[in-house]
Amino acid sequence: MSDFDVVIAGGGVNALACAATLARWNLSVCVVERNANVGGGAITEEVTLPGFKHDLYGSSHVWIQCNEDFKAIQPDLERYGLKYIEPKDHITGHPDRNGGPGIVIHKDIDRTCDSIAAYSRADAARYRRVYEDFEQVREGFVKAFFSPPAPPSALPRALETNEPGLRRLREFSMSARAWVETNFENDFIKAVMLNWALAPQILPDQEGAGQSFYIMIPAIHYYGQAIPEGGSMELPKAMARYVEAHGGKVLTNASVSEIIVENGRAAGLRLEDGRTVRGRRATVSALDPKQTFLRLLGEDRLNPDFAAMVKGYSFGKISICRAQLALAEEPRFLNGEAMSAAPFHRIVDSMEQMTRFYAEIAMGIPPSDPFLWSACWTKLDPSRAPEGKHTLIFDTYVSNWLADGRTWNDIAEDYYAKTLLPKLQQYAPNIAGDVILGKYLQHRGTLETANLSFVEGTTNGGERIAAQLGSFRPFPGYAHYRAPVRDLYMTGPHCHPGGAISAMGTITARVMLDDMGIAPADFW
Numbered sequence: 001m002s003d004f005d006v007v008i009a010g011g012g013v014n015a016l017a018c019a020a021t022l023a024r025w026n027l028s029v030c031v032v033e034r035n036a037n038v039g040g041g042a043i044t045e046e047v048t049l050p051g052f053k054h055d056l057y058g059s060s061h062v063w064i065q066c067n068e069d070f071k072a073i074q075p076d077l078e079r080y081g082l083k084y085i086e087p088k089d090h091i092t093g094h095p096d097r098n099g100g101p102g103i104v105i106h107k108d109i110d111r112t113c114d115s116i117a118a119y120s121r122a123d124a125a126r127y128r129r130v131y132e133d134f135e136q137v138r139e140g141f142v143k144a145f146f147s148p149p150a151p152p153s154a155l156p157r158a159l160e161t162n163e164p165g166l167r168r169l170r171e172f173s174m175s176a177r178a179w180v181e182t183n184f185e186n187d188f189i190k191a192v193m194l195n196w197a198l199a200p201q202i203l204p205d206q207e208g209a210g211q212s213f214y215i216m217i218p219a220i221h222y223y224g225q226a227i228p229e230g231g232s233m234e235l236p237k238a239m240a241r242y243v244e245a246h247g248g249k250v251l252t253n254a255s256v257s258e259i260i261v262e263n264g265r266a267a268g269l270r271l272e273d274g275r276t277v278r279g280r281r282a283t284v285s286a287l288d289p290k291q292t293f294l295r296l297l298g299e300d301r302l303n304p305d306f307a308a309m310v311k312g313y314s315f316g317k318i319s320i321c322r323a324q325l326a327l328a329e330e331p332r333f334l335n336g337e338a339m340s341a342a343p344f345h346r347i348v349d350s351m352e353q354m355t356r357f358y359a360e361i362a363m364g365i366p367p368s369d370p371f372l373w374s375a376c377w378t379k380l381d382p383s384r385a386p387e388g389k390h391t392l393i394f395d396t397y398v399s400n401w402l403a404d405g406r407t408w409n410d411i412a413e414d415y416y417a418k419t420l421l422p423k424l425q426q427y428a429p430n431i432a433g434d435v436i437l438g439k440y441l442q443h444r445g446t447l448e449t450a451n452l453s454f455v456e457g458t459t460n461g462g463e464r465i466a467a468q469l470g471s472f473r474p475f476p477g478y479a480h481y482r483a484p485v486r487d488l489y490m491t492g493p494h495c496h497p498g499g500a501i502s503a504m505g506t507i508t509a510r511v512m513l514d515d516m517g518i519a520p521a522d523f524w
C-alpha cells in the first residue's frame with residue numbers, strides 16, 4: 001500500500017481535524033478507521049425508522065465554534081456539505097414540575113437573567129456577573145483551550161499576587177457543589193447550575209471544578225449551540241472529503257492491529273487484514289492510550305514507568321443510558337411555549353435529587369430518580385426526520401457496572417420502561433402511546449461494541465480528575481501530544497483539553513508542523 005507523509009489511526013473528528021490541518025499545509029495523510037463510517041463519537045444513523053436521523057453520541061457542537069484552526073477550513077468544509085445551524089434565541093430549557101415557571105437559557109443574556117430572576121434576583125445578578133467576567137479572560141481562555149497545556153503553576157502564579165486574584169483562585173479550586181452552594185441561594189437554580197457543570201462527567205464533590213462555571217456560563221451565550229444540518233456526522237464526512245480532496249486517503253473497514261516501529265521511530269500502521277500503511281514523516285494515534293500503547297505498540301517497547309502510567313490511566317465508572325425516539329410530534333414541555341421552544345433540555349428537580357443520584361451511581365445502583373438530558377434537534381433541523389415528524393434523544397448518566405452482578409444489556413429495556421420514560425413524561429406528558437413511532441436504546445453494551453475508544457462504555461476519553469487534566473493529561477511529561485517513540489503523536493479526548501466535539505486534533509497537527517519545521521506554532 002502507498003506511503004503517505006502521515007498516517008493516523010482512528011477516524012473520529014479529532015483524527016480528521018488533525019489530518020485536515022496537516023493537509024492544509026500540503027502533507028499527504030492517510031486516516032485509518034475500523035468502522036464502516038468515519039465519525040467515531042459523531043455518528044448519525046437511522047436506527048429507529050427510515051428517514052429519522054439520530055445522533056448516536058456527540059450532538060451539540062459548542063467548543064469547535066472557537067477553534068481558530070477549524071474556522072480556517074470551515075468555508076472549505078461548507079463546500080463539502082457542512083452547514084451549521086444555530087438556535088437564534090432559546091437554547092436550553094430547564095422545566096420545573098414543582099410550581100415554578102422553569103428556566104430558559106437564551107442566547108441573549110438579559111432574557112436569561114429575567115428567567116432566573118423569577119426564582120431569585122440575587123441569583124440572576126450573580127449569573128450576569130459570571131457572564132461579564134468572561135470578556136476579561138476570553139482571549140486567554142480560547143488560546144489555552146486550543147494550545148498544549150500550560151504548566152500547573154501558571155494559573156496560581158498569575159492569580160496569587162493580590163487579594164482579588166487569591167479569591168478567584170479559591171473559587172476555581174472549589175468543587176462544583178461547593179461553588180453553587182456559595183454563589184446561589186435558590187435550590188432549583190443551584191440544582192440546574194450543578195447539573196450543567198457536571199455534564200463533562202465530573203463528580204459533584206470533585207475539587208477544582210469551580211473554574212468551569214466561568215467558562216460554561218458565558219460560552220453558551222457567546223458561542224451558542226450549533227448542530228450540523230443533517231446530523232452530527234456531516235462534520236466528519238465533510239472533513240474526510242476535505243482530506244481526500246487534498247491528496248489524502250480515508251480508509252474505512254480498516255482495523256489497526258499494530259504501530260510499526262523501525263529504527264526506533266514509528267513508521268506507520270499494520271492493519272488486521274495484513275496491509276500496512278506507512279507514514280514517511282509521522283504516525284498519529286487518535287485511539288485511547290491503553291489501546292495505543294499496550295495493544296498496538298506493545299508493552300515490551302515501553303519503559304516500565306511509562307507502561308505503569310498507561311495502566312493507571314482512569315476512564316472512570318460512568319456510562320450512559322440513552323433512548324432514541326422517532327416521534328409523530330415534538331415534545332410539549334411543562335411551563336409553556338418558551339420552554340418547549342428550546343431544542344434541548346436539562347431536567348433536574350433539586351439538590352437532594354442530585355445527591356441521591358450520585359450516591360446511587362457510586363454504589364452501582366441504577367439511578368431511581370434520574371436527572372435527564374433531552375434533545376429534539378428536528379426543531380432546529382427538520383431535515384433529520386420525515387415532514388412534520390421528530391426525533392428525540394433522552395438519557396441519564398449511570399454507573400457502568402451494577403452491584404447486583406447484572407449488566408446493562410440485561411436491564412436497559414426495563415430501566416427505560418420503568419424509570420427513564422416515566423421521568424420524561426413527568427415533564428413532557430405527550431411523549432406516550434402512538435406519538436412514539438420507534439425506539440432504540442443505548443448503554444454500556446452498545447457503546448463499547450460500536451467504538452473501542454468508549455472504553456467500558458465511558459463517554460469522555462478519560463476521567464476529568466485533577467490528576468488527569470492539563471499537564472497531567474494523559475500523563476505527566478507527555479501532555480504535549482508527543483508519545484515516547486520518535487515520530488509518534490497522540491490526539492483525542494485523553495489529551496488536553498479533553499473530550500468534546502472541539503476538533504482539538506488541530507493542536508496535535510500544530511505541534512507536528514512545528515516539529516517538522518513547516519509552520520512554527522505560536523503557543524510555546
Ligand SMILES: Cc1cc2nc3c(=O)[nH]c(=O)nc-3n(C[C@H](O)[C@H](O)[C@H](O)COP(=O)(O)OP(=O)(O)OC[C@H]3O[C@@H](n4cnc5c(N)ncnc54)[C@H](O)[C@@H]3O)c2cc1C
Pocket residue numbers: 009010011012013014015032033034035038039040041042056057058059060061062063254255256257286287320450451452453454458459460461491492493498499500501502
Ligand atoms: C453518548 C455520548 C454523548 C456525547 N455528547 C457530546 C456532545 O453533545 N457534545 C460534545 O461536544 N461531545 C459529546 N461527546 C463526546 C464526543 O463525542 C467525543 O469526545 C469525541 O467525539 C471524541 O472524538 P475523537 O475523534 O477523539 O474520538 P472518537 O470519535 O472516539 O474516534 C475514535 C475512532 O477510532 C476508531 N478506532 C478505534 N479502534 C480502532 C482501531 N484499532 N483501528 C482503527 N480505528 C479504530 C473508532 O471506531 C472511532 O471511529 C459525547 C460522547 C458520547 C459517547
